[in-house]
Amino acid sequence: MRDAKPIRTLVVDDSAIVRRVLSSILDAAPGIEVVGTAPDPYIARDRILSLKPDVVTLDIEMPRMDGLTFLDRIMRHHPLPVIVISSLAQSSTTAAIEALSRGAVDVVAKPGGPYSVGDLKEDLPRRVRAAAAARACKRPAAPRLPPLPRFQMEKGPRRRLIAIGASTGGTQAIEQVIRMLPPGTPPVLVAQHIPPVFSTAFAERLNRATALDVREAQGGEALEPGLVLIAPGGRHLVLESGGAGRWRARLEDGPKVCYQKPSVDVLFRSVAREAGAGAMGVILTGMGSDGAEGLAAMRASGALTLAQDESSCVVFGMPREAIRLGAAEMVLPLERIGAVIGQHARAPQPA
Numbered sequence: 001m002r003d004a005k006p007i008r009t010l011v012v013d014d015s016a017i018v019r020r021v022l023s024s025i026l027d028a029a030p031g032i033e034v035v036g037t038a039p040d041p042y043i044a045r046d047r048i049l050s051l052k053p054d055v056v057t058l059d060i061e062m063p064r065m066d067g068l069t070f071l072d073r074i075m076r077h078h079p080l081p082v083i084v085i086s087s088l089a090q091s092s093t094t095a096a097i098e099a100l101s102r103g104a105v106d107v108v109a110k111p112g113g114p115y116s117v118g119d120l121k122e123d124l125p126r127r128v129r130a131a132a133a134a135r136a137c138k139r140p141a142a143p144r145l146p147p148l149p150r151f152q153m154e155k156g157p158r159r160r161l162i163a164i165g166a167s168t169g170g171t172q173a174i175e176q177v178i179r180m181l182p183p184g185t186p187p188v189l190v191a192q193h194i195p196p197v198f199s200t201a202f203a204e205r206l207n208r209a210t211a212l213d214v215r216e217a218q219g220g221e222a223l224e225p226g227l228v229l230i231a232p233g234g235r236h237l238v239l240e241s242g243g244a245g246r247w248r249a250r251l252e253d254g255p256k257v258c259y260q261k262p263s264v265d266v267l268f269r270s271v272a273r274e275a276g277a278g279a280m281g282v283i284l285t286g287m288g289s290d291g292a293e294g295l296a297a298m299r300a301s302g303a304l305t306l307a308q309d310e311s312s313c314v315v316f317g318m319p320r321e322a323i324r325l326g327a328a329e330m331v332l333p334l335e336r337i338g339a340v341i342g343q344h345a346r347a348p349q350p351a
Contacts, residue, residue, distance in 0.1 A: 006033035007132045010053035012044040013037075013085060014062045021111060022057060022085070022124070029125035041070035048078055055131045057124075058104070060086045060095045068099055075103040081131035085110055086198075093201040100171045101205075105134045105314060109195045123195075126259065130168045130287035134314045160186050160278045161223065161239070161247065162341055163271045163298070165264025167193040167286025169314025171202055173334055174284065178210050178228060180338025185212060187223035189237055189249065191267040193260050193286065196233035203230040219251035231262035238270040247274060258290035264318070268294025277302030280344055282337060283328070284308045286318035296327035304344070305329045306337055 009032055011022045019037045026032045035051045038044035040062050048056065056074070060067035071082060082104045086096035096107045106127050111117045162185070166174055170192045178188070194202060200216050206228065207214035215221075217229040217237050223246070231237035235251045242248040257263035264283065268291060271279045281298040283291045285308055299305045307319040307328035312335070322328050332340065 006031050008033055008035045008054045010056045011037045013059040014039050025121050025124055041065040055081045055128050057083045057085050060084055060092055071099055071102055081105050081134045083131050088197045093198050097201045097205050105131045105168055107198055161275050162188045162280045163267055164282045165191045165291040166284035169285040177338040182342055183211050184225045188228040191231045191237055191262040191264045194233050199230055199233040217249050221249045223247045236262050236266040239274045260290050264291030265294035269297050272297040272301040279303040281305045283319050283322045285313040285315055287315045288317050289321040291318050292321035292325050295322045296325045299327050307331050309333050
């Protein structure tokens with residue numbers, strides 16, 4: 001638990017207007033203090049050393065040195081939690097998702113267009129608090145682990161659908177899990193807390209990086225083996241019956257749940273209702289409690305439920321809450337979760 005000291009934040013952006021907007025939002029938020037600003041990475045480097053901030057917000061497009069290069073230097077020489085602040089241009093959203101793979105813990109859209117200052121006032125302080133709790137470093141390569149036990153999966157039912165939920169640090173975790181899944185894996189539904197537009201870039205990145213068919217959900221898709229659907233930012237992803245023992249995806253515009261849209265709880269509850277014991281639920285790194293009650297509903301319906309362990313989480317909040325509720329049948333390091341899913345994908349259909 002954090003002490004009473006405020007979260008010291010450094011705002012890095014080449015726009016004086018954006019620096020002023022971000023600073024005013026954060027200074028007005030309880031428990032957060034903007035200790036400085038910087039218009040470019042060279043000044044930011046000096047202020048990181050002198051001011052020792054707890055969190056940095058970083059523009060991805062800046063003069064003299066681009067944000068990705070500067071992020072690499074931060075992670076190599078002075079690792080700390082970084083939130084990328086990005087415009088909604090396609091090149092910027094692609095770079096922002098790349099930044100998450102290089103160690104940034106979160107991404108936020110700059111105000112303007114469909115994303116207003118009002119949205120930022122609600123969203124940014126919460127993300128700064130989550131970032132302050134995050135492990136901010138490039139983790140070393142995963143250690144070699146002994147073979148996974150079989151958990152007698154071959155004797156149990158084949159899981160015909162997989163639901164995954166995550167928040168802070170989740171884009172990296174989801175990518176690691178999806179990369180391990182073999183062709184023909186049962187359909188996968190993913191709810192990751194991410195702003196609109198960035199979810200599109202995230203799905204495109206995963207599709208390029210894996211053997212599965214990864215798309216941002218549009219609604220109405222029939223769920224087939226090998227398909228991974230990412231919930232779009234600003235919409236809830238829901239499982240519904242497609243008739244004749246089949247399923248399809250649906251998008252909803254309901255209110256936020258646990259301050260989030262998409263919500264992991266909304267996805268998991270729909271999977272518990274429609275798929276029951278034919279599903280598998282996985283809750284990964286993230287701040288808050290979204291997904292804990294939904295995972296409990298999945299376990300109560302007969303689904304196999306997994307939670308990421310504390311040692312491999314960027315933020316342990318969401319898995320911790322699920323474990324506290326007794327929602328997780330197994331608690332595993334990230335490196336093992338994909339293998340467990342793969343075993344279920346290979347398990348035979350019961351007679």
